[in-house]
Amino acid sequence: MLEWFAHNARDLPWRRTLDPYAIWISEIMLQQTQVKTVIPYWQRWMRELPNVAVLAAAPEQRVLKLWEGLGYYTRVRNLQKAAQHIVATHAGQFPRDFDAVLALPGVGRYTAGAISSIAFNAPAPILDGNVIRVLTRLLAIAESPGEKATNELLWRLATRLVEAAAAHSSPITNHSSLLLSGSCSALNQSLMELGATVCTPQNAQCLLCPVRAHCAARREGRVDELPNLGPRAAATSREFHAFAVEHSGKFLVAQRPGGVVNAGLWEFPNLEVTGTHGAPAASLEQLLQFAARCEPLCVVKHSITRYRITQRAFHIRLTRPPDDLGSQFRWLALPGLHALPFSSAHKRILARLAETSR
Numbered sequence: 001m002l003e004w005f006a007h008n009a010r011d012l013p014w015r016r017t018l019d020p021y022a023i024w025i026s027e028i029m030l031q032q033t034q035v036k037t038v039i040p041y042w043q044r045w046m047r048e049l050p051n052v053a054v055l056a057a058a059p060e061q062r063v064l065k066l067w068e069g070l071g072y073y074t075r076v077r078n079l080q081k082a083a084q085h086i087v088a089t090h091a092g093q094f095p096r097d098f099d100a101v102l103a104l105p106g107v108g109r110y111t112a113g114a115i116s117s118i119a120f121n122a123p124a125p126i127l128d129g130n131v132i133r134v135l136t137r138l139l140a141i142a143e144s145p146g147e148k149a150t151n152e153l154l155w156r157l158a159t160r161l162v163e164a165a166a167a168h169s170s171p172i173t174n175h176s177s178l179l180l181s182g183s184c185s186a187l188n189q190s191l192m193e194l195g196a197t198v199c200t201p202q203n204a205q206c207l208l209c210p211v212r213a214h215c216a217a218r219r220e221g222r223v224d225e226l227p228n229l230g231p232r233a234a235a236t237s238r239e240f241h242a243f244a245v246e247h248s249g250k251f252l253v254a255q256r257p258g259g260v261v262n263a264g265l266w267e268f269p270n271l272e273v274t275g276t277h278g279a280p281a282a283s284l285e286q287l288l289q290f291a292a293r294c295e296p297l298c299v300v301k302h303s304i305t306r307y308r309i310t311q312r313a314f315h316i317r318l319t320r321p322p323d324d325l326g327s328q329f330r331w332l333a334l335p336g337l338h339a340l341p342f343s344s345a346h347k348r349i350l351a352r353l354a355e356t357s358r
């Protein structure tokens, strides 16, 4: 696995550094997000917020703007909280101690293991979806990895593997652009890389696999059955109507309050038209009284966890603006809107609005 990784690792920008801050940012961005999406976000982030101290001191709206489009905004809030914690508790130096890394907001056992092993070559195990797939197939583990006992077994296996790697003393032949802190880093990354590029959920390329001779699932013809993920949660459809409300060349937007999904981000007034989630945007009925024209703008579809969300957006032109809209609302022209952080769906509505307003 170590040799295979050294020769087959993808050349990713965060693999050209051993800076724990840079590795931490990449690991958090990569949660629930594909590598090709993350690359430009990570590069821009590292240019604008190159270290813990700059992140800790950055205005929240700037940090949210850099994350805009990646979704799951709790991740970015925790990044800034953790940076502030590092400044307050570790004098701005990213901690080397595993337990101190694990204590950071938003950092779980997997992320702490990834940062500690990749940046510091600590023999800390990692277990994510890719590693689970490789291990359950290699050992033909038929029980669901979601079950506590199986999950603990997988963590023990991952621990034994990385500890074995720690004892590996031969130098690893290196890929020209790959920076490796040592064999623990290489082993952990090799497991993730094998799961991402060879031992894939569908059409695993077993003929290219460096451990095919040891793989029980391959031997038993059970590759496609494993891991046993059990029945999937049924998807739930939700539909929203969003309104790009215009008056005198300015559009009405509102900032989401604290304590809700996408808190602090901006959006067009909207309401859910299916189910019982959420409440109609304040003052929407009042706005519609003054609508001179209302025309369809676009339909945006996206998924968040098990929700399949459809946003139907409409462009409304008002003859006069209503009074007393509430302090969370602002009237802004397009350049002002582009400077604000929007949730992903509303960013797409804004892009469509900009196209139609040209």
Ligand code: SF4
Pocket (backbone or CB within 6 Å): 134, 137, 138, 198, 199, 200, 204, 205, 206, 209, 210, 211, 212, 213, 215, 216, 217, 218, 223
């Ligand atoms: S042989 Fe196939 S199933 Fe087994 S670990 Fe390799 S890629 Fe995965």
